[in-house]
Amino acid sequence: MKIGDFIRFVRAIQRIRQVSAILAKHGFYQIITNLGLSKFFIFKKYLKAAYPVDNYQNVPPEVRLRYAIEELGPTFIKLGQIFSEEIADLPLKYIIELRKLQDSTQIDYNKISDIREIFKAETGLNIENVFASFEETPVASASIAQVHKAVLKDGTVVAVKIKKKDVHKIIKKDIGVLYFISNIAGDAAKELLYIDNAEEFLEEFVKNITSELDFLREAGNTEKVRKINQDKDTVEIAKVYWEYSSANVLVEDFVEGVKISDVNELSKRGFDKNNILKIFLNHFLNQIFMVGYFNADPHPGNILVINENKIGIIDFGSVGIITKDLRKKVLRYFIDFFHDDYEDAASIFIDICMGNLTEREEQAFKFELIEFIESVDNKPFKDIYSSEILLKTLKIGHNHKLAIPSELSLLFKAMLPIExxxxMLNPNFSFADSGLEFFDSISADKKAKAKAKDIEAMLIGNLKSYKDFFEVLPKRADKILKKMSEDKFSIDFIHKGLEGLIGEMERSSKRLTGGLLLASVIISSGVLIFIGSEFSHLYISIMGITGWIMGLLYILILLFK
Structure with missing residues (x-):
């Protein structure tokens, strides 16, 4: 082992011991044992005795888990945020508690002295020279950064997002530790953390958290969404102030509003929650299916209600991009899916993944998917999440060796926080009903809608009429290709009733040839008559006249026939 590798190994062991100690402190010694981390302690019983569970008898386990995650730092807070969306796997009380990590955490935030130092290093400017006022206490503090409210010299109210000190180093170290733990834990992590593929999950997590560390990327995403926003009257996207922004500092308009998850406050203010829901859905569905560029992390903490007719969206650290061709296929998939036509939806899903499945493999995939959906249908309506089924579709597809496009995976995961x-705004919300409302809102012109429906009906009718043809076409084509590959394929042409047509074509060609000869005789005869009269050559004139007469006689014969 190289010296550098040995040093990293020692540091990883130290961090694992810290993680284990914090988990034990909050009463989760059993997790340490299950993950196989207790082997890094010589005196295991002292670790357990140091933090007896009795100290937490009055604190529910889900709350203790959140406390432990917050103490573990930014990397684990990000993991907690991801697990807060795992509706299918985690108990509801854990989901509710972990969602608190989306908005703000108890993790220490930068003091004003650190902020001055970071801002100066990133922009070359002093805070006092840029802002007329700057609130030292952050209005929000999450895993990677904290947000302060400030006022520019021209009076513009802005949000100043500052990356937390040394967060890069902490996350880099923790990523190494997580890879180390995943190798140790193996199947234990799969069972304990509800992860099918720990390595794949970790790779995606590292990719996402690394991209969120670059505020210039977020600024670019925000600016693009702001420009292509089709709902400017109802959705506000903050303006970025590039002259004060960098990889570690982001300055943009301050969006004032109530968090969309604060339903009680919305009711107190008399806001129409159904109207807010309509604005929210129209915007995100438009961005996904019409524009193809959307916020991939639309959790409640990033959605603010300005008034009942306008919302604001912040934090574009993660965005999704869908090509036009893929949007068409996904839209068709959603239409079939939300109309309970799961078999056709499964066929489109296979097409999206460009799956080369045999007929038996395709039927096995469809059977497993439909079986899962039917089991979900037994839940109470308010507990059914369509996006939960979409995410399960990804897992089933992966188990059947389908190549899931990364943009499709990102879209399905974004649908979960949207739903x-x-x-939250309407417990009886159904994607199927609201999806139909969205399709109706694509065109405001009623005539265009009627025409679109007629075209749709015609297309569906044609597709149904050709259904039988397309069902047998692959099998017949396969037989033909097989015969061709075995040199047993031949094509025989048989002519019936074409003799008369062929004879008529021959006669017509003869007439055409005769007509061309006649025209040449008449033209040449005219030339001879002109030369004979001009130069007084009688015999030349006679030749020309003779040609004219012969031509006229031939014309009479043709007319007679």
Whole structure:
């Protein structure tokens, strides 16, 4: 082992011991044992005795888990945020508690002295020279950064997002530790953390958290969404102030509003929650299916209600991009899916993944998917999440060796927080009903709608009429290709009733040839008559006249026939 590798190994062991100690402190010694981390302690019983569970008898386990995650730092807070969306796997009380990590955490934030130092290093400017006022206490503090409210010299109210000190180093170290733990834990992590593929999950997590560390990327995403926003009257996207922004500092307009998850406050203010829901859904569905560029992390903490007719969206650290061709296929998939046509939806899903499945493999995939959906249908309506089924589709597809496009995976995962927000505003929300409303809102012109429906009906009718043809076409094509590959394929042409047509074509060609000869005789005869009269050559004139007469006689014969 190289010296550098040995040093990293020692540091990883130290961090694992810290993680284990914090988990034990909050009463989760059993997790340490299950993950196989207790082997890094010589005196295991002292670790357990140092933090007896009795100290936490009055604190529910889900709350203790959140406390432990907050103490573990930014990397683990980000993991907690991801697990807060795992509706299918985690108990509801854990989901509710972990969602508190989305808004703000108890983790220490930068003091004003650190902020001055960071801002100066990133922009070359002093805070006093840029802002007329700057609130030292952050209005929000999450895993990676904290947000302060400030006022520019021209009076513009802005949000100043500052990355937390040394967060890069902490996350880099923790990523190494997580890889180390995943190798040790193996199947234990799968069972304990509800992860099917720990390595794949970790790779995606590292990719996402690394991209969120670059505020210039977030600024670019925000600016693009602001420009292509089709709902400017109802959705506000903050303006970025590039002259004060960098990889570690982001300055943009301050969006004042109530968090969309604060349903009680919305009711107190008399806001129409159904109207807010409509604005929220129209915007995100438009961005996904019409624009193809959307916020991939639309959790409640990033959605603010300005008034009942306008919302604001912040934090574009993660965005999704869908090509036009993929949008068409996904839209068709959603239409079939939300109309309970799961078999056709499964076929489209296979097409999206460009799956080369045999007929038996395709039927096995469809059977497993439909079986899962039917089991979910037994839940109470308010507990059914369509996005939960979409995410399960990804897992089933992966188990059947389908190549899931990364943009499709990102979209399905974004649908979960969208649906969660929708159910906060309306517990009886259904994607199927609201999806139909969205399709109706694509065109405001009623005539265009009627025409579109007629075209849709015609297309569906044609597709149904050709259904039988397309069902047998693959099998017949396969037989033909097989015969061709075995040199047993031949094509025989048989002519019936074409003799008369062929004879008529021959006669017509003869007439055409005769007509061309006649025209040449008449033209040449005219030339001879002109030369004979001009130069007084009688015999030349006679030749020309003779040609004219022969031509006229031939014309009479043709007319007679």
């Amino acid at each position: 969660s927000v929708a159910k």
